Amino acid sequence: MLKGNKVGLRARHEDDIPILQSELHDDVANAARAQGRPWRPLTPGSKHSQFVVDDTEQGHVPFSVVELAGGTLVGTATLWGIDDHHRSAHIGLGLLPSSRGKGYGTDVVAVLCHYGFIVRGLQRLQIETLSDNEAMLRSAERNGFVREGLMRSSAWVMGEFLDEVLLGLLVQDWKPDSKG
C-alpha cells in the first residue's frame, strides 16, 4: 500500500466495487461531472463497471483509497494514460460524498505524485477538471500543479457545455509535502 498522511492507496478489492458503484456511479449528477462520458445504468455485478480492474492494462493503474486509520474505503484514484515515451500520465480521483472536504483529496494527489514520479519515473503529470471544481483545483495546486490552459466548452455535462482547466506538474517542480 502507498501511504500519505491521511489515506492509503491499495489494490481494488472485489467488495469495494458495489460501494464505488452505488456512491459514485449511480449518482448521475456526480458521474456526469466526473466521468467524461454519457451516463448509463449498469447491472449490479457487471464486468463492464469502470471500477472493475484489468491487471493486464499497463497504461492504467487504478487504486482504491482507504483511511489510514481503520482502513475504511473512501474513494478511487487512478494514474491513467501512462506514456512511457514522453514519460507522462494523467491523474484522476473521486471520493465518496461523506469523505469529501476532509483533506483526503489533497493527500491522494500527493500520493499519486509520489507513485508517478518516484515509482514510475515519470516527468510530467496532468489533470483535467471542470473549471468550477474548486476542491479539485485546490487539491492539485496544493501539490504544485499549475494551470496551463482553459479548454472552453470542452465538456458536455447535464445539458450544458462547461469549461475544463488543464493543470500540469513537472518532476523538477514537485516538492513532496508541498503545501502550496
Ligand SMILES: CC(C)(COP(=O)(O)OP(=O)(O)OC[C@H]1O[C@@H](n2cnc3c(N)ncnc32)[C@H](O)[C@@H]1OP(=O)(O)O)[C@@H](O)C(=O)NCCC(=O)NCCS
Ligand atoms: C475533488 C475531490 C477529489 C477533492 O477532494 P477533497 O478531499 O474534497 O478536497 P480537500 O478536502 O483536500 O480540499 C482541498 C481544498 O479545496 C477546498 N475545498 C474543499 N471542498 C470545497 C468546495 N466544495 N468548494 C470550495 N473549496 C473546497 C478545501 O478547503 C481545500 O482548500 P485549502 O487547501 O485551501 O484548505 C473531491 O471533492 C471529490 O471526489 N469530488 C467529486 C469527484 C470529483 O470532482 N473528482 C475530480 C474529477 S477531475
